[in-house]
Amino acid sequence: MNVAAAHPGFLSPTGVEITFVLVGLATLGAAVLTVTTRQLVHAALWLVVALGGLAVEYLLLTAEFIAWVQVLIYVGSVVVLLLFGLMLTKAPIGRSPDADSENRPVALAVAVVAAAALVWVVVDAFRTTWINLHGAVQGSSRATGESLFRHWVLPFEALSVLLLAALVGAIVLSRRETAEPAQTAEPAQTTGSAGAARPGGGTGTGPTRAAGAAGKERD
């Protein structure tokens, strides 16, 4: 039963719409589990579900290239990076009771208020707007590639330079501890770095590592 004859109504959803809503519900549930679960590794795995669901949504919106890039970059590399980060920071495997901070009620209130405001505005603004998914596919690989390398070449190249800078920066940040002993040999620096490394001594390996670094610096 159509509400209006001019455009499709809410009451006659197409198959694409039903699929979109179902996948959207799964994506939203996975996202909520990502931010509420107390097991850190499970949060990363639920993030995989949420990002994969978003890739399906891109496919339903006929943006196939974006969908595969999403799968490659997010599910393939970002989540693996996050898992490595969890591993390298010695994240507990089981349930960690202090995964949420004390300001959780405030965060919940802010999120609920923001969600209510955003959903109200968006629904009010786009209540009578429909996407025409028929006709020429808007997001095929051919169309995306042509526009990217015809109209967006300069931002594309600038972004590649930025990505290179970010990679170099990440490498420099990560290998600071091994690069420092070769450059600073003053005893004042030695005591300074040993003192700075001491608060990390709660893990047990901290003092020995600091002592090893100090010993390496004196060599």
Next chain:
Amino acid sequence: MHLAYPAVLAALLFCVGLYGVLARRNAILVLMSVELMLNAVNLNLVAFDVWLRDSLHAGQALTLFTITIAAAEIGLGLAIVLLVFRHRGSSDIDRLTGLAEPRPGAGPQPPDASSQAAVPPQGGGDEKAEATA
């Protein structure tokens, strides 16, 4: 397809990410929530690009750029988190109070807070040495 579906989904995902950023304590979980927020923006860009039938494909190009920037952000963010973890032995955001002003009327401080509060001069010198190196 009704445009409200992707728009509402993007808004809800953004708010879920907002909640995660505000409520989580582990820095890596905060980074995950930031990824959720960026993905909500991507969904909006794609949906409006398909709706407007943009001849420049601006929405999809910007989505690709956002994904690239998110990858760079996650790499740099994880490097910083690892550096903080190496220095402090913890990646909890609540405990990184080295730059906070000591509140006179504050309650009993955790035992490691005092030792961290004693560090900043040395840590500052260390950062300076790192910047000049």
